[in-house]
Amino acid sequence: MQLGGSCARGNIGAKQENGRSCIICGRPSQSPVITVLDQILCLKCMETISKIDSTCENYTTVMERLKILLKPVLVRELKMNDLDKG
Numbered sequence: 001m002q003l004g005g006s007c008a009r010g011n012i013g014a015k016q017e018n019g020r021s022c023i024i025c026g027r028p029s030q031s032p033v034i035t036v037l038d039q040i041l042c043l044k045c046m047e048t049i050s051k052i053d054s055t056c057e058n059y060t061t062v063m064e065r066l067k068i069l070l071k072p073v074l075v076r077e078l079k080m081n082d083l084d085k086g
């Protein structure tokens with residue numbers, strides 16, 4: 001069984017750039033992006049997410065990024081302030 005075709009193997013890093021950068025890969029937005037919950041998501045990462053499954057080596061990292069993306073919304077909408085306590 002070969003992995004690698006369907007799983008995007010990008011360099012997922014946690015770089016924080018000035019300005020708008022993709023919440024998943026941390027790259028500045030150069031290519032087409034979408035804005036999700038006031039965060040930038042690049043096409044590459046959207047593609048990754050659309051194909052990802054739990055066998056992808058990036059799965060954990062991407063899921064952690066998505067949690068970071070969703071957390072402020074949950075806090076605001078559901079008043080789940082205790083999420084901040086981790």
Ligand SMILES: [Zn+2]
Nearest residue numbers: 022025042045
């Ligand atoms: Zn990205």
